[in-house]
Amino acid sequence: MGYTCSNCKESDVKPGVKLWRHRRDEKGLQLLCFKCAKEDQGVKIAKLKRDGTHKSAHGFTDQIGSGGELIPAIPILYTRKDEGYSYYAVNDFPSKPYTWWQRLPSE
Ligand SMILES: [Zn+2]
Numbered sequence: 189m190g191y192t193c194s195n196c197k198e199s200d201v202k203p204g205v206k207l208w209r210h211r212r213d214e215k216g217l218q219l220l221c222f223k224c225a226k227e228d229q230g231v232k233i234a235k236l237k238r239d240g241t242h243k244s245a246h247g248f249t250d251q252i253g254s255g256g257e258l259i260p261a262i263p264i265l266y267t268r269k270d271e272g273y274s275y276y277a278v279n280d281f282p283s284k285p286y287t288w289w290q291r292l293p294s295e
Contacts, residue, residue, distance in 0.1 A: 191263060193221040195228075206240050206292045208251075208258040219261050222295045229253030236294040251278075253275055262289050 193207060196219075207219040226233055229252055233242045240260065241248040252258040262276045262285045276285060 191261075192219065193224055194218045195220060195224040204292055206236075206289060206294050207261040208277060209261040211257055211259050213275075217275070220258065225258050229257060229275045236292065239290040240292075240294060260286070260289050262286060 191204070191207060193205075205221055207221060208225045209217060209219055220228055222233075222236060231253060233252070236242050236250070241250045242252075249256065250260050252262075256278075259278045260281070262281055264274045264276055264285075276282070279288075
């Protein structure tokens with residue numbers, strides 16, 4: 189699976205935009221673009237800053253939804269082909285991959 193929104197039809201989404209995932213992936217990994225992340229959480233966020241944050245009641249955050257349910261999806265790239273992608277845990281984003289995510293277009 190590539191780094192694309194699980195919800196949008198491929199033609200609906202620009203490749204390489206920022207994606208979020210559920211904090212816990214019990215039901216399987218779902219990657220969501222900004223539009224789908226807002227729909228999933230039933231929240232209205234007018235605009236993201238370029239770095240992927242928006243203003244919340246608790247200051248600027250890169251998480252979406254109540255309790256920060258959706259977090260930035262930052263892939264750990266394994267070297268072995270058959271291992272595919274895994275994702276960094278929420279409080280464990282190394283600065284380089286996080287900077288990579290911040291620089292992706294927001295939508
Ligand atoms: Zn989407």
